[in-house]
Amino acid sequence: MVNISEIKELKLIELDExxxxxxxxxxxxxxxxxxxxxxxxxxxxxxxxxxxxNDSEAKELHxxxxx
Numbered sequence: 001m002v003n004i005s006e007i008k009e010l011k012l013i014e015l016d017e018x019x020x021x022x023x024x025x026x027x028x029x030x031x032x033x034x035x036x037x038x039x040x041x042x043x044x045x046x047x048x049x050x051x052x053x054n055d056s057e058a059k060e061l062h063x064x065x066x067x
Contacts, residue, residue, distance in 0.1 A: 018049050019049060
């Protein structure tokens with residue numbers, strides 16, 4: 001089992017019904033602390049995705065280099 005804090009790259013590809021990436025943490029960016037080592041997020045062909053990352057969420061992803 002992978003520890004969530006070890007995830008460095010997230011790829012979301014061809015997820016036609018995905019509407020929100022961070023729905024679990026909506027309104028509480030502090031809970032994103034588990035993703036503190038996230039370096040890259042790749043999104044391709046997710047037509048229903050409306051909100052990728054807001055400012056408060058982005059501030060919690062200190063290691064993020066690429067979106």
